[in-house]
Amino acid sequence: MYAKEMVKQSLPLIIFCGLGAIVAGSTLGVMSDLIREIPGLIVIIPAIIAMRGNISTAFGSRLGSAYHLGVIDADNLWNKELMQNIIGSLVLSFLVSIIIGILAYITSLFLRVAPNPIKIILIVLIAGIISGLILTILTIGIVYLAFKRGYDPDNITGPALATFGDIVTMICIFGSAFLVEVMI
Amino acid sequence: MKFSLPLLTLTILIEVFAGQILQGKQESLLLFPMFLISIPVINSVGGNIGSVLGARIASGLHVGYISLNLSDKEIHDNFFISLLIGFITYLILAIVIYFVALLGNLTEDIALIEFIAIFVLTGVLLISTVAIVSVFTAFLSFKKGLDPDDMVAPIVTTFGDIMGILFLFLLFGLFGVGI
Numbered sequence: 001m002y003a004k005e006m007v008k009q010s011l012p013l014i015i016f017c018g019l020g021a022i023v024a025g026s027t028l029g030v031m032s033d034l035i036r037e038i039p040g041l042i043v044i045i046p047a048i049i050a051m052r053g054n055i056s057t058a059f060g061s062r063l064g065s066a067y068h069l070g071v072i073d074a075d076n077l078w079n080k081e082l083m084q085n086i087i088g089s090l091v092l093s094f095l096v097s098i099i100i101g102i103l104a105y106i107t108s109l110f111l112r113v114a115p116n117p118i119k120i121i122l123i124v125l126i127a128g129i130i131s132g133l134i135l136t137i138l139t140i141g142i143v144y145l146a147f148k149r150g151y152d153p154d155n156i157t158g159p160a161l162a163t164f165g166d167i168v169t170m171i172c173i174f175g176s177a178f179l180v181e182v183m184i
Numbered sequence: 185m186k187f188s189l190p191l192l193t194l195t196i197l198i199e200v201f202a203g204q205i206l207q208g209k210q211e212s213l214l215l216f217p218m219f220l221i222s223i224p225v226i227n228s229v230g231g232n233i234g235s236v237l238g239a240r241i242a243s244g245l246h247v248g249y250i251s252l253n254l255s256d257k258e259i260h261d262n263f264f265i266s267l268l269i270g271f272i273t274y275l276i277l278a279i280v281i282y283f284v285a286l287l288g289n290l291t292e293d294i295a296l297i298e299f300i301a302i303f304v305l306t307g308v309l310l311i312s313t314v315a316i317v318s319v320f321t322a323f324l325s326f327k328k329g330l331d332p333d334d335m336v337a338p339i340v341t342t343f344g345d346i347m348g349i350l351f352l353f354l355l356f357g358l359f360g361v362g363i
Binding site: 003006007010011014015017018019020021022024025026028029032035036039040042043044045046047049050051053054055057058092095096099100103104107108111113162166170 | 188189192193195196197199200201202203204206207208210213214217218220221222223224225227228229232233236240261262265268269272273276277280281284285288290337338341342345349
């Protein structure tokens with residue numbers, strides 16, 4: 001019986017997240033011309049998505065813990081604690097984006113593909129920072145709504161970020177690759 | 185946030201290798217955009233199921249209803265339920281992707297049955313691998329006195345990303361599509 005319960009509880013959510021991933025995948029499908037024109041672009045995609053997933057989920061669960069510890073609540077959301085978390089996650093996004101760009105460039109050289117290092121690093125930086133900002137705002141919005149309705153934010157931020165995080169990040173990669181390709 | 189940088193950098197390094205595999209197979213992917221669409225889906229579902237399994241085992245170990253023993257019945261049940269959930273999810277999503285691609289005129293020469301076979305087999309292989317890694321990560325971290333809740337999700341999703349891409353290309357080759 002407990003097997004039935006496990007299937008009933010997690011299957012719909014996993015399918016729903018999968019449908020979200022199809023939207024992210026379709027964005028990747030639309031990018032095929034850009035992938036052809038910018039060597040190295042496809043290399044950075046899994047890394048940016050993984051970075052975003054790791055940093056946003058950590059940010060979301062920190063907000064959840066802060067709530068449980070009583071440090072933040074619906075009336076007292078914008079305080080020093082939240083600011084420190086926002087700045088921390090944005091600084092981390094900035095550093096990791098640069099690391100992704102450099103690693104993608106160096107490993108490509110070993111495989112005899114020569115991407116434009118400035119283009120690749122710029123694409124990761126713009127996509128990483130903008131998706132970071134959007135997801136930070138989205139997370140705070142979700143946590144705020146959870147407070148208002150009396151839900152535990154820990155149960156909401158994880159699945160919500162898993163579904164929307166990849167879509168937002170993929171669209172940001174598309175936008176930033178397009179922008180950089182047009183500008184440079 | 186100070187402590188997350190080294191672990192994150194290691195994760196990123198592995199993901200860049202996943203990206204390099206994609207770059208190596210770029211021509212096949214661009215020829216069959218349906219598989220380009222599939223990659224985030226395969227990896228996202230694999231990561232989610234692996235993380236749920238890891239979280240369940242972690243809770244079981246903390247509370248004590250799962251023992252540190254590979255022949256534990258609870259572990260086997262969780263393993264097979266994860267496979268079942270994976271099978272159903274990949275089957276449904278394969279059909280959705282095929283029709284999304286059909287709408288976008290991207291189906292090329294692949295029949296629905298062939299696409300479903302490649303997608304679901306990749307998924308089942310991935311879930312089996314990810315589930316084993318998830319169980320071992322939970323066991324090892326628990327034994328070493330680390331909280332499995334902190335370890336399983338990042339390890340399983342990173343490892344799953346690279347294995348998902350490798351399995352997809354393996355089945356690509358077996359079915360003689362692309363390359």
